[in-house]
Amino acid sequence: MKENFYIDDTDKRILKFLSVNTRMPFTEIAKKMNVSAGTIHVRVKKMEDAGVIRGTSLNIDYSILGYGFIVYVGILLTKSSKTQSVLEKLALIPNVTTANVISGKYNIYCKISAKDPQDAKNVIYKIDDIEDVLRTESMISLEESLNDQNRLMDALFL
Template identity: 90%
Template sequence: MKEKFYIDETDKKILQFLSINTRMPFTEIAKKMDVSAGTIHVRVKKMEDVGVIKGTCLNIDYNILGYSFIAYVGILLTKSSKTQSVLEKLAAIPNVTTANVISGKYNIYCKISAKDAEDAKNVIYKIDDIDDVLRTESMISLEESLNDQNRLMDALFK
């Protein structure tokens, strides 16, 4: 188990600035915090080294690119299945944007982005064709009401 990393107030403020805009220059953050750019650089590097910061993220609006049909797919595997093998095959399908190994009714739960219902059907057929997939159940997303990766961080830092 990884050792817990202590985050002080300076680290929290840096993370809050970067969570709003991952491309914000360290010099700009430094000015807003009244510290040197070197301080920001050292702090960010340390948080990267311990794994608090894992790369940066680019948020793409797939609706604008024509992929506005979202569905969630529960995947039930055969008893003799190799979960890791199925996950690797799911990763080869570009429309599968997330996949989680879960407990409960299904073994894997994933999110797919598609152009329309026909496109989603073809993606689901690809999932169904994976060896060791016993069956799938799809749920269409009518609206994404909450998608805020920073909610937990904001709550932790209050």
């Protein structure tokens, strides 16, 4: 985000509408806010240019598609200078849905979505085979209890 970028109440309201439904038409937002669709378009463009809004995304329930076995994997590297190279190789494994560079015991922490334990094992073996991966530690998710991207925004824009 650009320094000195100011988000006013209109921008906050637009962000709230888009956080609930990223596909909401600007005309619908404009009607709810009693402003023109052009105003919404200009404000969204301004926030995109400033880096406040970065694209749009879908929230896909992979379990409905048969990929409900979730495993978190801590990855320890041979050298921390190899992090970018390993991240690039992780990006080639479709089951790896998130990867974070972290501090602490591991260099990278990722989430994989698999069909079942056997599928997860195969994905973990692919990760283990990446050059400069020293070892991995896997943790099976029993249940995702909290996954709400809007919680922080709601708190910030009260």
